[in-house]
Structures are given as C-alpha cells and as structure tokens.
Amino acid sequence: MERDYDVIVIGSGAAGLSAAVAAADAGASVLVVEGDTRVGGSSRLSGGHFYAAGTSAQEEAGITGDTADAMFEHYMTLNQWLVDPAVVRRYCDLSAPTFEWLRNLGVVFRKENVYPSGVGSTPRGHPPEGGGEEVVNVLDGLRSHKGVDLVLDSRVTGLLQDADGRVRGISIGQDTASCASVILATGGFGANPEMIEKYYPQAAASGDWGWYIGTDGAQGDGINLGESVGATIAGHDRGLLLVTPGFSRDLEVLLPGWLILVNKQGRRFANEAAPYTVLGGLIQREGGSAWAVFDEDARRLAKPNPSSQAYWVDDVLKRKADEGRICRADALDSLAEMMDVDAVGLAGTVHRYNADVQAGTDTAFLKTQGMRTITKPPFYGVEVKPAIVCWTGTGLRIDAECRVLGRDEKPIPGLFAAGETVGNLHGDRYIGGGGSFGPCIVFGKLAGENAATHSAGLND
Numbered sequence: 001m002e003r004d005y006d007v008i009v010i011g012s013g014a015a016g017l018s019a020a021v022a023a024a025d026a027g028a029s030v031l032v033v034e035g036d037t038r039v040g041g042s043s044r045l046s047g048g049h050f051y052a053a054g055t056s057a058q059e060e061a062g063i064t065g066d067t068a069d070a071m072f073e074h075y076m077t078l079n080q081w082l083v084d085p086a087v088v089r090r091y092c093d094l095s096a097p098t099f100e101w102l103r104n105l106g107v108v109f110r111k112e113n114v115y116p117s118g119v120g121s122t123p124r125g126h127p128p129e130g131g132g133e134e135v136v137n138v139l140d141g142l143r144s145h146k147g148v149d150l151v152l153d154s155r156v157t158g159l160l161q162d163a164d165g166r167v168r169g170i171s172i173g174q175d176t177a178s179c180a181s182v183i184l185a186t187g188g189f190g191a192n193p194e195m196i197e198k199y200y201p202q203a204a205a206s207g208d209w210g211w212y213i214g215t216d217g218a219q220g221d222g223i224n225l226g227e228s229v230g231a232t233i234a235g236h237d238r239g240l241l242l243v244t245p246g247f248s249r250d251l252e253v254l255l256p257g258w259l260i261l262v263n264k265q266g267r268r269f270a271n272e273a274a275p276y277t278v279l280g281g282l283i284q285r286e287g288g289s290a291w292a293v294f295d296e297d298a299r300r301l302a303k304p305n306p307s308s309q310a311y312w313v314d315d316v317l318k319r320k321a322d323e324g325r326i327c328r329a330d331a332l333d334s335l336a337e338m339m340d341v342d343a344v345g346l347a348g349t350v351h352r353y354n355a356d357v358q359a360g361t362d363t364a365f366l367k368t369q370g371m372r373t374i375t376k377p378p379f380y381g382v383e384v385k386p387a388i389v390c391w392t393g394t395g396l397r398i399d400a401e402c403r404v405l406g407r408d409e410k411p412i413p414g415l416f417a418a419g420e421t422v423g424n425l426h427g428d429r430y431i432g433g434g435g436s437f438g439p440c441i442v443f444g445k446l447a448g449e450n451a452a453t454h455s456a457g458l459n460d
C-alpha cells in the first residue's frame, strides 16, 4: 500500500532523534514530528548523563570488569524486582554498545568524567561534553544529513489505526500522514498538572511547591495517544523528586551537610547527605515533608558555592526567617513548638548529634560531609519536601523490542515507544544520574531499528 513514510517518529528529544537516525540507517524513510518550535525537548535542557556498564570510557579510566550482569543485579536489587526484568535486562545489555554508538557518532565523553552517579560505588555515570544539548545537536545534525524529514510546531493529536488494530499513521488536527510504523517518543508528563495528579500522586502531594524542570512539551501525549489505540500503562507513581525548601523555582540537587533533617517525632531519619536519588523517597516515608534544623553559626557561614546559590545561603536564610517562612527561636523547645514536632525528641536528637560531631562520627546515619554542632542560638527550622519533578516514570508498557503492549499482552502492530514516555523501566528508586537519559538513547535506537525492520516486512 502507498504510504507517506516507512516510520514516523513523534517527538525530537534524545529518544526520538536516536530512533530517527537508527531507522534511517536501517534504510527506512523517516519523518520526525515535533510539537515545539525547535528540536530537543527536555533532552536539550538535560545534563545528558548516560548510565552504562562496560564502556570504553570506563576502561580508559581504569574501571575494568564492570558488566551488564552487574548492572542488572544492582538495578533489580535496588528496585526490589518491582520492574520488568526483560526490559531492564535489555537496557543493561545494550547500554555499552549504544554508548559506543553515540560516542562514535561524535558525542565526546571524557574518561576523567566517568563517576559513580547513583547508589553504589561503581562509576557508571557518563557525562557528555556540552550536556544533553550537545547530544541533541549531534543527533539532529545526523538526522538532517541522512535526509530525515522534520516538521516543527506540529503537535500530533491522534493515531490512525486499521480495523485490524494496525497503527498506520498520525493526525495533526485535520491533517494526516501515513506510515508503516509509529514511534512514540513524546517524553514525560511533568508539565501537565492533571496527569501529575493522576499518575504521580507523590508529586501532586507537594501542592504548589511542586514544579517541573523540563520542557512545556512534556504533556504526556504519548500516554494518551497510546491509550487511544489500546496501549497499557505501567509504573504508577514513579519518577524523580528533588528535595527543596520551596523558596523559589531554582534547582539545587543536594542538601548541605551542616543541617539535620527531623521528622514529626523530632528524630533524624536519614543521612542528610544521602544521594539525591534516594533522599526524596526517605522523606516521602515520613509523610512527604521534614524539617531542616540548624543554628546561627551554620546560617552565618553558609556562603554561596557551586552547588548552593539559591536556598542554603546566609542572607537568603535570614530574609526567609524575617519573612516568617523559616521558624526561628532562641531555644530548641520553642523551635519544636513552632515546627509542631516533639520537643523531647528534638532535644535528644540535637544532643546526640552534637556529641557525634564532637567525637567525629555520626553514630546514627554515618554522615561524613560538613557536620557542625547545633549550639548557637537562634535556632532555625525550615520545612523541606520532595517536590521538584525531574522526570516522570509512569508510561507505556513496552516489551524488550520497544513494541507497545496492549491489554491482551500482544504488541499493538506498528506501534513502538522509547524514552521517558515508557513506564515499565523505572522502579521506586532512581538508579542514578544517566538512568533516564541513557535508556532514552538505548531504546530510541532500538525502536528505530525495529520500526524500520517492521516497515520493511510490510513491503515484502
């Protein structure tokens, strides 16, 4: 049957552009449709770190012996096996070969930048020179070079489907384009409050503290488009939330070591310097908020630094206390009353912590960074919540070939998905920096290859 393209890719982030390049390399005629006025989506704003095991960059850095097996074991254990093993396995197996593909395409990854990006000591985080923007630029340059068509400012509103269930094209309002395979690469839904409410209640619970760091195009269209042709959804209430005092819409990834976090009982419940990949989850278990407590000396010495410019800085903290946004009191029991936490618990916690600081060991939570005693009034308490949405993890269920699955467990013919719009890859805990961008490239490339093969099969 005559058709406009073999493959149509919806979305031009890391996943969509990887898919387009791979599909073109496999001989398909390809169109990329992008709702925004430029390519790149959240991928362009991203650090672009790539979480992978067994790469040439690791080897150059002297990190030998890391394997897909080790990555798989770590990934599954961290997530208590509450993810789809076959999809995770595919990511682990393809992480190194796809990393090499991207490196060979011209994205620069330096051996000295490979780092342990998550919960675990094995360095698997690979930051590219120029961040996600450079990855987008390299892939988009290749897209253009390979003759892949691109239309911008065109938000896809529907999928065309045959009576037998086969997806055979897209619609943008009244306009249509036909194809043999569609790849949904529309990113997440962080910019869509209704979808946050529906699919990511933990994030919705932070109310107006919550904000999303990515593109406005992250409207969850892939989920809606997929559902309109019978796709199933996986990964409820998943994503990455960073902890914030909610003063402004600034992104600070880490809390300073000089404060302690306490719960309603006035007790510490976490190493405050725990990886950002787990700290939000620990606060979530305390009911979604906690109090950061520190003293006047800590406030006075809190100077801006590369990781803290916006919140944990002396004059900001003073101003927020003057405004009443931070509790300030001359005694710990008054502070406890203002924060509505147990005063006995808080006094005991601070006493133990101060003794630990003086002895040089955090006997409860093993914190090593920036510890200071809490002794000099006035004392401060500021509420913090996991509220900054970095990416969302609920989305379409795919199999290990990137085919979108229907309720009957069968792939919906002609429909593929990759990137943040996929839901059965992420568990309750983020494996680490690069654990979202990496799979976008891995599954983007795989979806492109498989969509091209599927289209070629229909030609035979």
Ligand SMILES: Cc1cc2nc3c(=O)[nH]c(=O)nc-3n(C[C@H](O)[C@H](O)[C@H](O)COP(=O)(O)OP(=O)(O)OC[C@H]3O[C@@H](n4cnc5c(N)ncnc54)[C@H](O)[C@@H]3O)c2cc1C
Pocket: 010, 011, 012, 013, 014, 015, 016, 033, 034, 035, 036, 039, 040, 041, 042, 043, 044, 045, 046, 047, 048, 049, 050, 132, 154, 155, 156, 157, 185, 186, 187, 188, 213, 214, 215, 217, 218, 219, 221, 222, 390, 391, 418, 419, 420, 421, 432, 433, 434, 435, 436, 437, 438, 440
């Ligand atoms: C600031 C920031 C830093 C980050 N840093 C990292 C990091 O270092 N490591 C990591 O692993 N992850 C990181 N992430 C997350 C990661 O970058 C994203 O999960 C990933 O880039 C998503 O890629 P994608 O291709 O799936 O979606 P996107 O890059 O968001 O692309 C989707 C595109 O689809 C378009 N689109 C949506 N709906 C339609 C429609 N109906 N029709 C046409 N087009 C449509 C959108 O406009 C968008 O351009 C970061 C995210 C942000 C925002």
